[in-house]
Amino acid sequence: MQLKEAEGLYHPYEVFVQYDHLAHHQHVGSVLAASPDIALQLARENFLRRDKAVNIWVVRKDHIHATPYDVPEFFANEFDKDYRRVDGYADNARRWKAFKQKALHIEDIVNDLEKGG
Amino acid sequence: MVMENVQAVISNPEVLTALKDLLYQLADDDLVIGHRASEWLGLAPEIEEDVAFSSISQDEVGHAVFYYNLLAELGEDVADKLAFERSPHARRNAVMLERENGDWAHTIVRHWFYDSFEDLRLQALETSAYVPLRQGAVKIRREEFYHNLHHDLWFRRLIRAGGEARHRMEAAIAQLWSDVPSLFDLGPHADMLRESGILPVTSVELQKAWRDKVAGVMRELDVQVPTQWCDASDGRRRHTDALSELLQTMGEVYFIDKAAVW
Amino acid sequence: MDSERLHEQFMERIRRGEKIEATDWMPDDYRKLLLKFIQMHGVSEIMGAFPEKEWVPKAPTLRRKLGIMSKVQDEMGHGQLLLRVAEELGAPLGVTREQLITDIFTGRTKFHNVFHMASPTWADAGVIGWLVDGAAIVSQAALLDTSYAPYARVLKRICAEESFHMQHGESIILSLAEGTQAQRQMLQDALNRWWDSLIFFFGPPEISESARRMMEYRIREKTNEELRQKFLSRYVPRIRSLGLTVPDPNLHFDESTGKWVYTQPDWEKFGRMVRDNTGPKSQERIALRRQAHEGQAWVREAMTRSTAVPVGV
Incomplete structure (x- = not known):
C-alpha cells in the first residue's frame, strides 16, 4: 500500500471493516488521522475493541463520491x-x-x- | 373541477373520451420506448450500463402497465389485451418512439428528448383534475428522476467528448429532430383535456418549455439547434412499419393462443 | 522465503479451510486455474443472456415481459460481478476487462454448452429459466464455500438472486404445464431439445487433471458427477410430476447404488462444440457480443475522455 504523509493536516478517513472472509467490507464510521497508516491503527481500537474482524480499509473522506441526501428521488x-x-x-x-x-x-x-x- | 375516481368521470362521455385518449398516449409511449430500450439488453456498450439501462426499460414498461390499468378501470379491456391486441393504427404513441434503434448515440438522444418532454407532461399531470392520474404522475415523476439524470449525463458527456462521439450525437440529433413534434400531438381532444383540467397545459406551452430547455443545453454544449419545426398534429397517428413490426414481434407468442394463460 | 516453502504454507492454509484474499500470496497455478474458471463463469453469464434475451421482446404478457427483462438483467449483473473478481485476480498478470471480453471472440475463453444452443420457442425460455438455471444453481451453490474469498462473496449475492430466477422459471413452465394441449406439447418439445445439453452441462464423469487440482485447492469440492446426481434427484421427479417425459428411456434411479443411471450424451460432440464454438448459435451470439463490444468502443473511449458531471445538477 502506498502511504503518503498528510501535509500538516489531519484528515478524516472513513473506516470499512470486513468481519469475516465471506462478508463484504462494511462501513462503520470514521477517524481523524494524519496519514492512512495511522488511520488503520486508530480504526482498530476505535471500532474493533470487541468484535473480531479479518480486514480493515480506510479511505480518505475526500476520495469518496456520494449521492446527495437532499435528492431522495x-x-x-x-x-x-x-x-x-x-x-x-x-x-x-x-x-x-x-x-x-x-x-x-x-x-x-x-x-x-x-x-x- | 376535481374528479376523485372512475365514478366522477364515467358519467361525462366527452371527458371520458378525452381522458381515455390521453391515457392511451401515455401508456403507448411508455410501452413502445420501454420495448425499444429492452432491445439493448445484452448489447449495451458496457456491462455495467447494460444493467443500469435495463432498469430504465423496466420502469417504462411498468409505467405503461399503470396507465393501461387506469384504462381498464374506465371500462377498457385488461392491460394485456390493450398492450398486445390493439392494431397499429389504434396506437397513440409518438412516432419518434417507435423508430428502430440506431446506435447508442441515437438511443441517448431519443431518450433525452423523450425524458425532457415526459418530465414536462408529468409536471402538468401532477395537478391533473383526475386524481388517480395525478397520484400516478407524482410517483412516476419520482422514478423518472433517475432516467433524466442518467440520460442527461450520457447526452452531455458524449457530446463533450468531441470526435466520433460528438459527430454521432449530432447526426442522431439531426435524424431525430423532425420526429420531435410527434411528442406534442396531444390528440383530437386536447382542448377538452385542458378545459377539464385533466391535462392542464397546451401543446404550444409544452413545445415552448421543451425547446427552451433543450436548446439551452445544446447551446451550452455548442451544438447547433435545428431551426425547422414540423407540424405536430398527426404525430401519434401516422405510424410507420417499424411499429407494425414491433407489435408483431411483441405478439408472436401471445397470438399463438390469445385465450391461453401464459 | 523460497517459493516451495510459500507453496507449502499456502496448501496448509487451504487444508485448514482458510479463505484466500486477492492480496494474499498464492501460487501461479492457483491464480491461473481460478482465473480461467471465473472468467468462464462470468463470460457464460454474459453469453447466457442471449438465448433468453431473444424472448424478451416476445414475452406473452406484460408481467412476463417485466419478469424476463429483470431476469436477463440479473444475468448481465452476475457477469459484471464475476468479471470484476476475475479482473482483480488477474491484475498481477495484466488482465483487464478488455481482454476478458475479447477472449470470447478469439476463442481463448469458453462458455457453457447450453448457451451455444438455439431457443426456438417461448417454452425454451421457460426450460432455460427452470432447468438450465436449476443446473447452474446446483453448480454455483456447490461453490459457495470455495477457498477464494472474493469469489465466495459474489456467489453469495448471485445465489440470493438465483432464488428469484428459480421461481421465475418455474412460474413460466407451470403456466405451460397447466395450459392447453399445444402449450404442454411446446414444453415437452423444449425439454426434448434441452435434455442432452443439461446432462452435458456438468461435464464428463471422469475427473480431469485441472478439476483434480481445483479440488486440491478447494476452489471446488464436488465432482461433475456428484453435481449431476444432485440435479437429477431434485428435478427428475418434478419433471415427471408435470406429466412430462424425460427423453431418455434408460433414465432410472438405481436403488442398489443410490445413483441415477442415464444415457451418456455425445461427450465428444458437445465438447467440440464448446471448444471450437461450433454449436448452432455459437457464431451468431459471439458476433453479437463482438458488435456490442468492438462496435461500441467509441462510446467507452468517449466516456473516458469527457469530464465528470456531479449528481444532482
Missing part, C-alpha cells in the same frame, strides 16, 4: 416490482401442489450439497 422506486422478487411468484407453491410436488427453494439445493456425497 435518486432512490425512488414507486411501483411494486415484485416481478423481480421471490414473493412475486408466491403462487408457485400452490400450483406445484396440483402436480403433487412441493415448491423448490434455493435453500433446498444448498442443503443437498451440504449433505455431501
Whole structure:
C-alpha cells in the first residue's frame, strides 16, 4: 500500500471493516488521522475493541463520491416490482401442489450439497 | 373541477373520451420506448450500463402497465389485451418512439428528448383534475428522476467528448429532430383535456418549455439547434412499419393462443 | 522465503479451510486455474443472456415481459460481478476487462454448452429459466464455500438472486404445464431439445487433471458427477410430476447404488462444440457480443475522455 504523509493536516478517513472472509467490507464510521497508516491503527481500537474482524480499509473522506441526501428521488422506486422478487411468484407453491410436488427453494439445493456425497 | 375516481368521470362521455385518449398516449409511449430500450439488453456498450439501462426499460414498461390499468378501470379491456391486441393504427404513441434503434448515440438522444418532454407532461399531470392520474404522475415523476439524470449525463458527456462521439450525437440529433413534434400531438381532444383540467397545459406551452430547455443545453454544449419545426398534429397517428413490426414481434407468442394463460 | 516453502504454507492454509484474499500470496497455478474458471463463469453469464434475451421482446404478457427483462438483467449483473473478481485476480498478470471480453471472440475463453444452443420457442425460455438455471444453481451453490474469498462473496449475492430466477422459471413452465394441449406439447418439445445439453452441462464423469487440482485447492469440492446426481434427484421427479417425459428411456434411479443411471450424451460432440464454438448459435451470439463490444468502443473511449458531471445538477 502506498502511504503518503498528510501535509500538516489531519484528515478524516472513513473506516470499512470486513468481519469475516465471506462478508463484504462494511462501513462503520470514521477517524481523524494524519496519514492512512495511522488511520488503520486508530480504526482498530476505535471500532474493533470487541468484535473480531479479518480486514480493515480506510479511505480518505475526500476520495469518496456520494449521492446527495437532499435528492431522495435518486432512490425512488414507486411501483411494486415484485416481478423481480421471490414473493412475486408466491403462487408457485400452490400450483406445484396440483402436480403433487412441493415448491423448490434455493435453500433446498444448498442443503443437498451440504449433505455431501 | 376535481374528479376523485372512475365514478366522477364515467358519467361525462366527452371527458371520458378525452381522458381515455390521453391515457392511451401515455401508456403507448411508455410501452413502445420501454420495448425499444429492452432491445439493448445484452448489447449495451458496457456491462455495467447494460444493467443500469435495463432498469430504465423496466420502469417504462411498468409505467405503461399503470396507465393501461387506469384504462381498464374506465371500462377498457385488461392491460394485456390493450398492450398486445390493439392494431397499429389504434396506437397513440409518438412516432419518434417507435423508430428502430440506431446506435447508442441515437438511443441517448431519443431518450433525452423523450425524458425532457415526459418530465414536462408529468409536471402538468401532477395537478391533473383526475386524481388517480395525478397520484400516478407524482410517483412516476419520482422514478423518472433517475432516467433524466442518467440520460442527461450520457447526452452531455458524449457530446463533450468531441470526435466520433460528438459527430454521432449530432447526426442522431439531426435524424431525430423532425420526429420531435410527434411528442406534442396531444390528440383530437386536447382542448377538452385542458378545459377539464385533466391535462392542464397546451401543446404550444409544452413545445415552448421543451425547446427552451433543450436548446439551452445544446447551446451550452455548442451544438447547433435545428431551426425547422414540423407540424405536430398527426404525430401519434401516422405510424410507420417499424411499429407494425414491433407489435408483431411483441405478439408472436401471445397470438399463438390469445385465450391461453401464459 | 523460497517459493516451495510459500507453496507449502499456502496448501496448509487451504487444508485448514482458510479463505484466500486477492492480496494474499498464492501460487501461479492457483491464480491461473481460478482465473480461467471465473472468467468462464462470468463470460457464460454474459453469453447466457442471449438465448433468453431473444424472448424478451416476445414475452406473452406484460408481467412476463417485466419478469424476463429483470431476469436477463440479473444475468448481465452476475457477469459484471464475476468479471470484476476475475479482473482483480488477474491484475498481477495484466488482465483487464478488455481482454476478458475479447477472449470470447478469439476463442481463448469458453462458455457453457447450453448457451451455444438455439431457443426456438417461448417454452425454451421457460426450460432455460427452470432447468438450465436449476443446473447452474446446483453448480454455483456447490461453490459457495470455495477457498477464494472474493469469489465466495459474489456467489453469495448471485445465489440470493438465483432464488428469484428459480421461481421465475418455474412460474413460466407451470403456466405451460397447466395450459392447453399445444402449450404442454411446446414444453415437452423444449425439454426434448434441452435434455442432452443439461446432462452435458456438468461435464464428463471422469475427473480431469485441472478439476483434480481445483479440488486440491478447494476452489471446488464436488465432482461433475456428484453435481449431476444432485440435479437429477431434485428435478427428475418434478419433471415427471408435470406429466412430462424425460427423453431418455434408460433414465432410472438405481436403488442398489443410490445413483441415477442415464444415457451418456455425445461427450465428444458437445465438447467440440464448446471448444471450437461450433454449436448452432455459437457464431451468431459471439458476433453479437463482438458488435456490442468492438462496435461500441467509441462510446467507452468517449466516456473516458469527457469530464465528470456531479449528481444532482
